[in-house]
Amino acid sequence: MDMDKVFKALASPARRRLLDSLRVRSGQTLAQLCARHDMTRQAVTQHLERLEEANLVATVRRGREKLHYLNPVPIHEISERWISKYERQRLDALRRLKKKLEGEEHG
Amino acid sequence: MDKPEFVYVTYISTTPEKVWKALVDPPTTAQYWQHENVSDWRPGSKWEHRRSEEAGKVVLVGKVVESDPPRRLVLTWAEPADAAREEKHSRVTFEIEPIGDVVRLTVTHDRLEPGSKMLESIREGWPKVLSSLKSFLETGRPLPKLW
Incomplete structure (x- = not known):
């Protein structure tokens, strides 16, 4: 998988919000995603295409509906590339501390 | 198909036969999963996931629902304590599709109980297992110890 595509796909706040939404509710249809985001149907469609090309979104057809899922496998590959197993625990502790002091944040 | 809770996709530069073997051959699964998947892989047979x-x-534990090498494997998936309660089994579908010179492996997990420990642990587990499988098949080196 092309890592450039993953980073380019993640570089858009609108696409990150779509991924956030799929993490909370997996298997949403295009109509459901449009209803939850202040974007045109066309914009959502284009963002989903970019996310699917980057393999960050996986889809399943059920009857006439296409269901969308967050596929975290490429993000896991990125984290494996730069974070060792031993650093992970310390980083988790730092993240918990930051979260506790600042509250949950999205960017 | 029920509406799946999770769908994971990875593209691997390998052959469908090698992906199949990596799912069903205990010494191979041990190398990148640190667990062995043990069964005769015939529909209706039991299978077990054992720590190496x-x-x-x-x-x-679970049962083999469908087995169509090297394209499609469907398993039920449960805690050993729930072995006899089939209504509590979740279900995993592996689909292996060649696309040009790579293989798309899609893992679909459905029939999970909302809020269950199983749901949380597989959410953590599948991305690790699939990244490790990809690395193992493409480079011969799995990811360092996953669990």
């Missing part, structure tokens, strides 16, 4: 360490402790 701890004397092969059985951590998951």
Whole structure:
């Protein structure tokens, strides 16, 4: 998988919000995603295409509906590339501390 | 198909036969999953997911629902304590599709109980297992110890 595509796909706040939404509710249809985001149907469609090309979104057809899922496998590959197993625990502790002091944040 | 809770996709530069073997051959699964998947892989047969360490402790059990090598494998998936309660079994579907010179492996997990420990642990587990499988098949090196 092309890592450039993953980073380019993640570089858009609108696409990150779509991924956030799929993490909370997996298997949403295009109509459901449009209803939850202040974007045109066309914009959502284009963002989903970019996310699917980057393999960050996986889809399943059920009857006439296409269901969308967050596929975290490429993000896991990125984290494996730069974070060792031993650093992970310390980083988790730092993240918990930051979260506790600042509250949950999205960017 | 029920509406799946999770769908994971990875593209691997390999052949469908090698992906199949990596799912069903215990010495191969041990190398990148640190668990062995043990069965005769015939529809209706049982399968077990055993830890390679701890004397092969059985951590998951289920039945083989469909087995169509090297394209499609459907398993039920449960805690050993729930082995006899089939209504509590979740279901995993592996689909292996060649696309040009790579293989798309899609893992679909459905029939999970909302809020269950199983749901949380597989959410953590599948991305690790699939990244490790990809690395193992493409480079011969799995990811460092996953669990």
